Amino acid sequence: MKRNAMRAIPSVDALLKELDNTTLPRAALVVLIRRELASVRTAREPLTRQQIAERISTSVGALCRARIEPVINATGVLIHTNLGRSPLGSEVVKTISAVASNYNNLEYDLTGGQRGGRAAYLEHNLAVLCGAESATVVNNGAAALVLILRHFVTPARPRVIISRGELIQIGGGFRIPEILEAAGAELCEVGTTNKTTLIDYSRAISKQTAMVLKVHRSNFFMSGFVDSPATEEIAALAKKMKMLFVEDLGSGATMPTEAFAGLEHEPTPSETLRRGVDLVCFSGDKMLGGPQAGIIAGKRKMIDQLKRNPLFRALRCDKLILAGLQATVDLHLAMQSDPTRSADSGLLIVEMLKTSTAALRLRAEAIVAALADLPLSATIGSGQSRMGGGALPRSSMESVTVDLKPITPLDAFAARLRSASPPVIGYVSGNRFKLDLRTVFPRQDAELIAALRRAAEKSQAGSLCHEIP
Numbered sequence: 415m416k417r418n419a420m421r422a423i424p425s426v427d428a429l430l431k432e433l434d435n436t437t438l439p440r441a442a443l444v445v446l447i448r449r450e451l452a453s454v455r456t457a458r459e460p461l462t463r464q465q466i467a468e469r470i471s472t473s474v475g476a477l478c479r480a481r482i483e484p485v486i487n488a489t490g491v492l493i494h495t496n497l498g499r500s501p502l503g504s505e506v507v508k509t510i511s512a513v514a515s516n517y518n519n520l521e522y523d524l525t526g527g528q529r530g531g532r533a534a535y536l537e538h539n540l541a542v543l544c545g546a547e548s549a550t551v552v553n554n555g556a557a558a559l560v561l562i563l564r565h566f567v568t569p570a571r572p573r574v575i576i577s578r579g580e581l582i583q584i585g586g587g588f589r590i591p592e593i594l595e596a597a598g599a600e601l602c603e604v605g606t607t608n609k610t611t612l613i614d615y616s617r618a619i620s621k622q623t624a625m626v627l628k629v630h631r632s633n634f635f636m637s638g639f640v641d642s643p644a645t646e647e648i649a650a651l652a653k654k655m656k657m658l659f660v661e662d663l664g665s666g667a668t669m670p671t672e673a674f675a676g677l678e679h680e681p682t683p684s685e686t687l688r689r690g691v692d693l694v695c696f697s698g699d700k701m702l703g704g705p706q707a708g709i710i711a712g713k714r715k716m717i718d719q720l721k722r723n724p725l726f727r728a729l730r731c732d733k734l735i736l737a738g739l740q741a742t743v744d745l746h747l748a749m750q751s752d753p754t755r756s757a758d759s760g761l762l763i764v765e766m767l768k769t770s771t772a773a774l775r776l777r778a779e780a781i782v783a784a785l786a787d788l789p790l791s792a793t794i795g796s797g798q799s800r801m802g803g804g805a806l807p808r809s810s811m812e813s814v815t816v817d818l819k820p821i822t823p824l825d826a827f828a829a830r831l832r833s834a835s836p837p838v839i840g841y842v843s844g845n846r847f848k849l850d851l852r853t854v855f856p857r858q859d860a861e862l863i864a865a866l867r868r869a870a871e872k873s874q875a876g877s878l879c880h881e882i883p
């Protein structure tokens with residue numbers, strides 16, 4: 415590099431001074447600046463002082479926006495895996511907060527004053543909610559399936575029978591065949607993509623079979639020339655052949671989803687177990703609406719065995735998760751004993767499902783009115799909310815949207831809203847930027863209006879890295 419270009423490279427200190435409007439830790443900034451300056455030094459074309467400053471401010475901005483912070487989800491997707499899946503209600507958060515900031519009886523028996531079991535209360539109530547003999551919890555749905563496979567698959571019985579119609583991939587990096595392989599199981603595919611019969615299953619069963627596995631298709635559905643045997647039929651076959659029968663329910667709704675407008679029925683853990691499945695597993699942070707967890711429910715003997723497996727210790731949940739799940743399960747049990755109650759369930763997923771379009775419309779009117787003086791067109795529109803999280807891919811719910819047509823291009827407007835405080839995530843449809851109000855909590859409306867006002871105003875100086883509230 416030429417000498418004069420070298421001279422244009424500012425010092426780390428000088429650049430740090432210019433970044434005094436960020437809230438990043440200084441040590442993190444220094445490393446970032448050094449890294450950028452190193453790449454500037456080796457760049458083919460020398461950069462101007464201004465270009466260097468811009469590059470650094472871009473990467474500081476990118477780092478800031480990678481911090482986990484609350485966002486406003488206006489996508490209409492209730493369980494949005496990219497946006498943290500289920501949000502937790504205030505009662506659940508209160509329980510977590512109290513347990514987090516104090517000592518607690520995590521493994522202490524308050525009756526006998528000695529070392530006690532872990533999560534006995536949660537496991538008892540979870541079993542009740544799932545209509546199961548017994549239940550337990552690990553870190554996530556994938557861990558639940560891996561534990562089940564690792565425990566029941568043995569060198570003598572390595573095979574897991576699964577229909578070709580259920581060899582799914584969900585989200586990023588979770589593919590059933592790969593999970594099976596990682597767990598040391600030998601995949602034994604039966605049937606075809608669209609049709610699997612009971613005879614396919616029975617022909618595949620041998621002395622080497624560890625279990626029959628059924629997997630919820632989650633994020634897609636098939637229609638037309640499709641068929642698969644009823645769960646009861648597979649269960650009867652598995653029982654006759656003395657074979658374990660496991661079902662990965664994926665989202666695992668414990669409530670009657672068909673009670674909500676627009677939703678189909680989703681098989682619950684309790685009805686699945688009643689049909690003769692030995693063990694079910696599902697996620698805690700999908701339709702259950704709790705923190706990230708993997709729930710396993712079913713036969714007591716098998717749950718006890720799983721809990722004694724050394725892998726269980728490696729996959730166990732933290733006290734905060736257990737506390738949050740405990741509160742979540744109790745809210746579901748309260749709702750079950752009084753299903754018609756119109757009161758606040760304490761479960762945000764349920765509250766979002768219950769919200770009427772009339773209530774959403776009232777809020778949309780207020781939001782549109784609050785934007786009236788801005789240089790953008792804001793109107794009330796309609797949309798379809800979806801469950802997300804791989805649950806009920808066929809169902810959608812009527813929703814109400816705020817439709818915006820700003821003077822800036824839509825993608826630039828969307829980017830501006832993503833860097834607002836709090837960030838707002840909506841979607842583009844037609845030539846409008848749409849905000850689905852079903853997934854925006856009413857308490858967020860004021861913040862949403864403020865963010866929209868700032869984004870619509872032309873020059874938005876703003877700080878490079880805002881405080882996280």
Ligand SMILES: *Cc1c(COP(=O)(O)O)cnc(C)c1O
Nearest residue numbers: 554555556630632664665697804
């Ligand atoms: C979501 C899902 C999983 C994975 O659960 P995580 O809690 O994300 O680990 C496994 N199986 C099915 C069918 C799913 O839908």
